[in-house]
Amino acid sequence: MTLPSATLLAQAVLSGVFIGALYGLLGLGLSLSWGMLRQINLAHFALAFLGAYLTHHLTSVAHWDPLATLLLIVPGFFAFGALLHWVFARFAITPFNSLLVTFGLTVIIESAIQWIWTADPRMLDSAYGHVKFKLGALYVPLPELLTLAFATTLSTATWAALRFTDLGRAMRAAAEDAPTAAAFGVDERRLSLLLSGVSAAFAGVAGLCLALSFTLAPSQVYAWIGVVFAAVMIGGLGNPLGPLVAGIVIGVSESLTMAITAPAWAPLVSFSLLIAVLLARAEKI
Amino acid sequence: MNVAPTMKAAPRFAASLAATVLGLGIAASPALAAPSGPPIRIGSTLSLTGPLSGTAIIHRIAGEIYVEQLNKKDGLLGRPVEWIVKDDQSKPDLTRTLYEQLITVDKVDLVIGPYATPNIVSAMGVAQRYNKMLVHHTMGIPSLAKYEMQFPAWSVGANPETTVPNTVLDALATLPRPPKTIAIVTSKFPSVYLMSKGAQEVAKKRGLAEVLFLEWEFGNRDYGPIANRVKDAKPEFVWVGAIGLEGNQLLDAMKKIDYLPPLHFYMYPAPGPLAKLPEASNALAASIFEQHPPFTNNPVAAEFVRLYNDRAAKAGLADNSVETQAAASYSTWQVLEAAITATKSLDDKAMSDWLKKNQVDTIQGRLRFDRTNNYGDDLMRVKQVQKGQWVTVWPKEWAAPGAKILGQ
Numbered sequence: 001m002t003l004p005s006a007t008l009l010a011q012a013v014l015s016g017v018f019i020g021a022l023y024g025l026l027g028l029g030l031s032l033s034w035g036m037l038r039q040i041n042l043a044h045f046a047l048a049f050l051g052a053y054l055t056h057h058l059t060s061v062a063h064w065d066p067l068a069t070l071l072l073i074v075p076g077f078f079a080f081g082a083l084l085h086w087v088f089a090r091f092a093i094t095p096f097n098s099l100l101v102t103f104g105l106t107v108i109i110e111s112a113i114q115w116i117w118t119a120d121p122r123m124l125d126s127a128y129g130h131v132k133f134k135l136g137a138l139y140v141p142l143p144e145l146l147t148l149a150f151a152t153t154l155s156t157a158t159w160a161a162l163r164f165t166d167l168g169r170a171m172r173a174a175a176e177d178a179p180t181a182a183a184f185g186v187d188e189r190r191l192s193l194l195l196s197g198v199s200a201a202f203a204g205v206a207g208l209c210l211a212l213s214f215t216l217a218p219s220q221v222y223a224w225i226g227v228v229f230a231a232v233m234i235g236g237l238g239n240p241l242g243p244l245v246a247g248i249v250i251g252v253s254e255s256l257t258m259a260i261t262a263p264a265w266a267p268l269v270s271f272s273l274l275i276a277v278l279l280a281r282a283e284k285i
Numbered sequence: 286m287n288v289a290p291t292m293k294a295a296p297r298f299a300a301s302l303a304a305t306v307l308g309l310g311i312a313a314s315p316a317l318a319a320p321s322g323p324p325i326r327i328g329s330t331l332s333l334t335g336p337l338s339g340t341a342i343i344h345r346i347a348g349e350i351y352v353e354q355l356n357k358k359d360g361l362l363g364r365p366v367e368w369i370v371k372d373d374q375s376k377p378d379l380t381r382t383l384y385e386q387l388i389t390v391d392k393v394d395l396v397i398g399p400y401a402t403p404n405i406v407s408a409m410g411v412a413q414r415y416n417k418m419l420v421h422h423t424m425g426i427p428s429l430a431k432y433e434m435q436f437p438a439w440s441v442g443a444n445p446e447t448t449v450p451n452t453v454l455d456a457l458a459t460l461p462r463p464p465k466t467i468a469i470v471t472s473k474f475p476s477v478y479l480m481s482k483g484a485q486e487v488a489k490k491r492g493l494a495e496v497l498f499l500e501w502e503f504g505n506r507d508y509g510p511i512a513n514r515v516k517d518a519k520p521e522f523v524w525v526g527a528i529g530l531e532g533n534q535l536l537d538a539m540k541k542i543d544y545l546p547p548l549h550f551y552m553y554p555a556p557g558p559l560a561k562l563p564e565a566s567n568a569l570a571a572s573i574f575e576q577h578p579p580f581t582n583n584p585v586a587a588e589f590v591r592l593y594n595d596r597a598a599k600a601g602l603a604d605n606s607v608e609t610q611a612a613a614s615y616s617t618w619q620v621l622e623a624a625i626t627a628t629k630s631l632d633d634k635a636m637s638d639w640l641k642k643n644q645v646d647t648i649q650g651r652l653r654f655d656r657t658n659n660y661g662d663d664l665m666r667v668k669q670v671q672k673g674q675w676v677t678v679w680p681k682e683w684a685a686p687g688a689k690i691l692g693q
Binding site: 004005007008011012015018019111114118119120121122123129132139141214215217219223224251254255258259262263264266267 | 334335336338339342473499500501502504505506507509510511513514517529530533534537541542543555558601602603
């Protein structure tokens with residue numbers, strides 16, 4: 001076996017960091033809703049792809065700048081996320097049932113995407129896709145750098161908000177013990193709507209990043225579920241930084257596997273890590 | 286209808302024009318009565334939803350055009366034709382159930398194949414159980430087609446994993462500097478993987494040095510490391526065992542590291558999107574049909590191209606040109622029609638026996654079904670992206686007018 005060059009290994013690490021950041025960004029909203037709202041929202045992935053398709057459409061057809069599409073997507077998805085949680089609360093949907101309901105919602109959203117945009121795969125051709133920077137011998141494409149920036153900023157900002165602000169403390173208190181928090185004046189219902197809206201908005205941002213770097217096809221909704229779930233569970237439910245760190249660990253491991261051995265082994269990496277973590281700290285998940 | 290095997294393909298193709306034109310003349314005759322009586326019901330499934338739906342719609346459009354053309358003439362055996370299509374949702378298990386339904390509940394007269402290898406294999410099992418003939422159009426692994434009454438309308442030959450790479454390397458051998466090293470990177474999608482492993486063997490036999498062999502799982506998201514490894518290996522020719530947009534994704538990853546392969550071939554790409562990619566300039570692929578002469582010298586092919594372009598554009602397809610998928614689909618119906626007309630019956634056994642002994646002129650060329658697993662000749666040609674369009678470049682008799690293979 002020929003040893004890969006240092007440049008190849010370094011580029012693989014960088015590539016892993018970028019894709020890991022996307023895992024983390026996709027996992028951020030999922031981790032918050034699962035860990036703090038006790039809702040396993042499978043529709044999060046469908047929402048991300050809906051965001052990706054909206055980005056693609058607004059950029060390709062209406063000639064918007066891709067980043068400008070967030071002005072529409074973020075508030076729209078926030079409203080949708082809040083509405084979704086209102087429905088869950090109204091009908092007292094349990095965590096297990098939330099998995100079933102959101103699975104159904106995923107199928108509906110995927111079908112709607114296919115109905116509107118057909119099943120033809122699409123790749124966004126934007127100005128961002130033609131820009132790359134050089135770091136010595138390494139290449140840093142702009143779309144991937146944007147993904148890393150969004151993932152880092154949103155994860156850190158969410159962590160800081162939950163840790164250092166009154167709002168964040170209230171959310172954590174409500175998540176841990178809603179009745180007791182209510183006794184201290186915490187409006188758990190409003191905070192839950194806010195958190196659900198924010199999680200859905202994060203899915204929209206992840207959709208922008210998907211559109212900038214990846215091929216879009218309705219069936220691809222399901223391709224990300226496994227690895228992002230692994231990142232969320234390894235990172236710890238409700239921990240905003242967890243999916244990012246775990247995502248990067250998984251991404252780098254996958255990339256190095258692909259650089260050194262057979263790319264076909266890469267999917268083993270994320271699930272092997274998940275199994276190892278589950279065995280080591282099952283009680284903490 | 287038997288034909289002397291010594292006739293060369295292109296002149297033979299031209300020779301069939303006379304019969305086709307005569308046939309069109311008869312068909313256009315106002316003296317021809319509209320089909321009447323109970324319809325001949327032909328059943329099939331297609332992946333109208335699910336991951337295969339993007340390509341299955343091509344087969345739907347091709348089939349609808351053919352059935353309409355039949356019914357504008359005198360149908361089949363003087364009767365109108367009705368095509369019953371069910372949605373297999375891209376699932377082989379559902380395909381099996383639906384073909385059972387078509388035969389036992391809907392009681393169709395005939396069946397025709399679905400899209401894609403896994404679904405065709407499922408349908409084939411059901412056809413075998415009920416002794417139904419099955420003409421199909423997109424079977425990528427000929428060795429799996431063991432049913433004696435199945436007939437492939439996609440002319441890849443019985444051993445495409447050997448013949449197609451040889452055709453490609455024959456084309457490359459005509460370049461001023463043929464490649465001496467090869468990198469093979471491939472998806473593990475079964476029909477693609479078969480061809481890539483075949484290419485590996487053929488390359489070795491022809492003396493090319495293999496500098497890299499990589500496989501990835503179908504559905505792979507990250508092509509960065511693969512692109513990096515290809516760049517590191519510095520091959521003179523890259524065989525990309527890609528299906529759908531995998532080739533586009535790999536080229537995109539290569540663009541990000543400022544790398545373009547000197548010569549590159551893609552096995553089953555999404556042809557429209559690949560041709561539009563600037564990085565895909567001079568990319569090669571295999572094809573049984575492209576919508577330019579000499580293929581379109583056949584008026585039947587030319588008419589089909591016209592109708593398909595229009596219908597595909599109205600259906601909102603990103604690429605509305607006729608190439609392998611649409612041509613194989615149309616050929617399937619041509620084979621079925623030929624068998625019905627020749628035997629003057631809907632008897633599956635009689636039609637199968639006839640097909641094994643005769644050849645059928647289709648828009649891709651003359652098909653025969655007398656070799657292993659009812660496969661005949663490998664009619665795959667080599668096409669290349671030149672100025673954003675696919676043009677056939679090899680063999681020379683099928684090349685677009687004035688086109689020749691370009692190297693880097």
